[in-house]
Amino acid sequence: xxxxxxxxxxxxxxxxxxxxxxxxxxxxxxxxxxxxxxxxxxxxxxxxxxxxxxxxxxxxxxxxxxxxxxxxxxxxxxxxxxxxxxxxxxxxxxxxxxxxxxxxxxxxxxxxxxxxxxxxxxxxxxxxxxxxxxxxxxxxxxxxxxxxxxxxxxxxxxxxxxxxxxxxxxxxxxxxxxxxxxxxxxxxxxxxxxxxxxxxxxxxxxxxxxxxxxxxxxxxxxxxxxxxxxxxxxxxxxxxxxxxxxxxxxxxxxxxxxxxxxxxxxxxxxxxxxxxxxxxxxxxxxxxxxxxxxxxxxxxxxxxxxxxxxx
Numbered sequence: 001x002x003x004x005x006x007x008x009x010x011x012x013x014x015x016x017x018x019x020x021x022x023x024x025x026x027x028x029x030x031x032x033x034x035x036x037x038x039x040x041x042x043x044x045x046x047x048x049x050x051x052x053x054x055x056x057x058x059x060x061x062x063x064x065x066x067x068x069x070x071x072x073x074x075x076x077x078x079x080x081x082x083x084x085x086x087x088x089x090x091x092x093x094x095x096x097x098x099x100x101x102x103x104x105x106x107x108x109x110x111x112x113x114x115x116x117x118x119x120x121x122x123x124x125x126x127x128x129x130x131x132x133x134x135x136x137x138x139x140x141x142x143x144x145x146x147x148x149x150x151x152x153x154x155x156x157x158x159x160x161x162x163x164x165x166x167x168x169x170x171x172x173x174x175x176x177x178x179x180x181x182x183x184x185x186x187x188x189x190x191x192x193x194x195x196x197x198x199x200x201x202x203x204x205x206x207x208x209x210x211x212x213x214x215x216x217x218x219x220x221x222x223x224x225x226x227x228x229x230x231x232x233x234x235x236x237x238x239x240x241x242x243x244x245x246x247x248x249x250x251x252x253x254x255x256x257x258x259x260x261x262x263x264x265x266x267x268x269x270x271x272x273x274x275x276x277x278x279x280x281x282x283x284x285x286x287x288x289x290x291x292x293x294x295x296x297x298x299x300x301x302x303x304x305x306x307x308x309x310x311x
Contacts, residue, residue, distance in 0.1 A: 088118030
């Protein structure tokens with residue numbers, strides 16, 4: 001008697017389900033490909049995403065984020081990205097051309113694969129008048145350097161966790177747990193950070209560029225004078241001479257210098273006045289002491305404290 005080689009339909013359906021389930025599991029197991037504009041955002045994404053994310057950033061850490069020139073390899077990374085995390089506003093003027101070159105529709109502004117971290121941030125220095133180039137590099141939507149305030153770190157981390165959970169709901173609990181652990185570490189540091197410079201007198205500091213209003217607000221300090229005569233304009237001898245009088249009048253103890261511009265102007269002013277040059281990090285990885293977001297904030301506050309709490 002000839003045996004039938006047919007297989008019951010129910011068994012075929014069950015086998016197909018096993019294959020499809022395995023395929024879905026394999027897809028879900030692949031890390032989410034994330035590209036961030038800044039190294040700070042990459043650090044926070046790795047912290048929240050763990051091994052569920054594959055993260056790279058565009059801007060080198062020790063470089064002015066305003067003036068990045070993306071490479072062809074950056075275009076390829078963005079083309080393949082499933083999530084693009086950026087500062088929003090007008091910090092990264094190269095962001096639009098980069099996205100256009102990549103042609104990845106899913107990560108364009110307001111698309112599911114894009115995360116603008118400025119949303120939810122209380123912005124400072126939003127212009128209340130029409131601005132012109134005569135004022136220098138004035139930001140149209142407010143000061144974009146908001147991540148330097150550690151209280152905004154919580155807002156950014158929450159936004160990243162929410163976006164990862166939205167894209168990968170199967171592992172949403174993992175993202176929530178890592179967020180909770182990181183936030184607990186942040187909250188343990190905030191009281192000491194916030195009170196660290198409360199005894200500083202005077203509370204006035206001079207900056208190179210106006211990129212620290214959020215950190216200054218957090219610490220209760222003031223930064224109203226800058227080595228740049230106008231935003232984006234390099235220091236001039238006339239400006240240094242003007243600041244020499246200002247530093248003496250206000251008894252300023254600290255001149256805040258970023259890592260990525262020459263120190264000549266700040267050193268010159270310090271030599272004339274006795275104020276100390278304080279090098280701060282804007283992004284994770286600028287200096288060895290700034291290997292992650294929390295250690296970066298530690299470094300910045302410690303550096304200011306050493307200058308401002310001296311007798």
